[in-house]
Amino acid sequence: MTTSPRTPSTLSRRGILLATPVVLGTGALAACSGSGSGGSGSSGSDGGGQTGGTLTIYTTGEEMSFDPATSQSLAITSLGLTARRLTAWKTSPDAPTELIPDLATDTGTPSEDGKTWTFTLQEGLKFEDGTPITAAAVKYGLERSFAPELTGGLTYHKVLLEGGEDYAGPFSGEHLDSIEAVDDLTLVLHLNRPYGDFGWVASNPAFAPVPEDSGQPETYATQPVTSGPYRVESYSPGAQAVLVRNEHWDAGTDQARAGGPDTIEFALAQDASVVAQSIIADRPDAQDSFLASFVPTAQLVQARNDPKVGDRLVTSGPGALEYLVLNTESEALKDVNIRKALQYAVDKEAYRTAKGGEISGDFATTLITPGIAGREEYNLYAEAPSGDAEEAKRLLAEAGAQDLSLRLVIRDDQTAAAESIQQALTRVGISVTIQPLDANAYQSEVTAGDGSAYDMVLSAWQPDMPSPNANLTPLFESTQIGNGNYNLARYANEEVDAALLEASSTLDADEAAAKWAAVDKRIMEDSPVVPLIYSKNSFIHGSGVENFVIGQFPAYPNYLTTTLKA
Template structure:
């Protein structure tokens, strides 16, 4: 899911900071504190040229991606990159994602010949590599290089990456990485093309886990922790030619990549330039105007609010402004340990009292998202649409008042903790609850105080908190486990409602252990409703993200999941 979200995403953030603040979690029902990381650092640039060089690219030219970020890392061990963004240009994984604007994201093979085969009990997963795959230097990509790349992610020298595999692989909790010449026995490589993973419990989503960055191959002789971030050995369609922090990173064709072996990437442009440390507003204006130096580019950040309005009203922009479908879940977490919120009827009353229409208006109106009623987000296979509470976006104040009366609730005063950028959204919550006689005091906190009181604290410092969540992989598991499993309360984790229900914990474990996808989806849909019946959070909206690109950019696709463009398929006209 990514980060671990500590703050909700906002339209002016880059995908990298939105990821940090809205999407991370763990997929295993095991307590774990995850590091903060980036989705992507991107930039923009050039023009021209045509080539069908190295790997069968379609469009040639130089694609520029503008980024507000100042630094980039190409080390998969420390990355929280989504499978379709920056790192996927240079590093393949065992599996990959096929995104579509009108269908759920599909798991597809990448380095492997299929998406993995589970044993009957779901504790062993086997992958077979395609034959003939090469690194940029011409050396073979083997099972041993995938194993080494994965082992590197356990090293204390390399922190910040996703950690799902660390709590699933047998012996992972005690393994400290390969730099002391030790290997992880639960990853077997019986031959050059076969990997066998032994898990500590049945796990149905391991094929998705194999699409995360740590499953990229790394040659053992090249994987030094001090240098690999800026001297990677590419397995994808591009290799890193040059990198200057705060300025630019240049990717050029990897001549050893073969498009016929790759279902996830087109390898269209001859080169890709990431222009760093950019002002999003300035870049957006340049792309809106379609200036010559911006035609073959896109902005990696969400379009800032002022420029979004400008682009919407400029007929010359047209379909160069691309808005995603509904994505990350924005929600109001209700601290179930708070004395004022322990009664489920009080929490259910808040479901009816909240004014989602006012909240969405404060976030920017219809373009900011669709109203939310479920916990599993759109674009994820297995999601079921339902509504347990009011179907009116403005709420149902009479129903809220009736529930409060049933609960025997007297005067209720709640403390809503926010970050500085959430004031307008918080005021909409405050005004909605006031209609039902609930007083809300808004308290902005800086990032350190927020972390101390909300994610790492004991729960005594707040009653309500606004947050959002986009998982790292398109699985219901990634929506529900990090936010509602009791093991994820405190210690830097993201069960912000501090919700603990042994029956839900058991249902989460059962669903995540189910190997058959259809059976698992049915179980996750049931867990979704089971949780929301107890009202630990109020779903507000599924946020939408708007991006803009120049007139020379083609195949700029935002799938149903995630709400970001697929960098791997962008080409130039």
């Protein structure tokens, strides 16, 4: 999703399309590990942590919503504290993220043709009011997400469930037959095509249970009936959201959540620089807290050079893909050899330096990002990150490209990074005009436009789940061109469309991984984008926080397992 700075708790529909690495804000949508001062993806003890205390999470966002139907929250961030789903994620800095059961007893059982998925709920699960969590409640929660009154949530299930394209939610008394609550514990979902990653889709917010006698659009965002370890005690927009323990949550049924703190307070509308200073100094009121947004550049330098900070500064491994979009419909870039010349012309070293140096990310050559099982490393173009200007000039000459002039559209906070692209292309004889846009203009002219406003765009992508499908399909399938979608390269290749469909329909994980790796490389042969870096994200917490873990995917801390020291 195109973003202004935001926090992991709000991440993105079909991924986060970033202008710059996200600074997460709560409310509504990323090499080796290492931090500037010794952090390596996790800090604190390796045990289960302590129970008790109040954890404060500082966020720049002014509002929060606890309605799973409208949420783009990653499975490990804010909404995961209050809303369980059919499946969940187990994150680790040492291994790819694993899909695990949550409400269900397993991660879903597909039929032989891959079009019917069955989930069996655990027995004895309860909402915060003590009423049973049933298959009917999960059905109703899913149905609510189709209602036009509830917009903004993830849409994977909406295009996969049979009849979903014509369904408008349950508030008029209509139900979706492809979501079948067979009995209190059995949910059967009928898809319109085979889909191998549906177990991952079932970890999305819409798969949280909602009691049918609640869930009204006007109130549920702030007065949810929760299924996770916490319930909402109070909420004041622009100030604070307070979560307290849900006494009906059973830790023995939950593999994903520690449920450590007694209370979790979200401090809203915070200045990230001010908060970072307090946590760096480890002031008493900041010791049991962490900053949900990335550490701002000035404070990051300060924290890296302060020996008292130590492993309280935690930097992720490589995460979201930052890339240069090449508009394949642009007259200047229709020739694939000109686009390939840009692969050699771009200086990724200079780009990374403009972003803050080595701590900002690792050099990228593939579209599938690190931390996703089945990813294969390859490089079709320049061996050196600084590029190969002579090869770029040769390809341009072969293509007969003379006096090439390109428009590079950016967000208004990307100037330094854009200038590194401009300078690299200038050295091979390409003139680049940089056009900064504010968020509204960017949305109108880039994601919702007809492609005429730009030749190139600086962007980034954080997938919603650790699946190659979430890396590739939103960015490169031809149906995702225009209308607010994210195929900004306006790339259309029938062969690739068919390969994407085949890979997503493959149930065997190893077979699917091989197909995804092949389509990744096939897309890069057409050069619709130039991969630049895989972003690294730096976070900071107080000395009272432990089990603050950033897994290989996503490059954000796992809120669900963070605890406080005794």
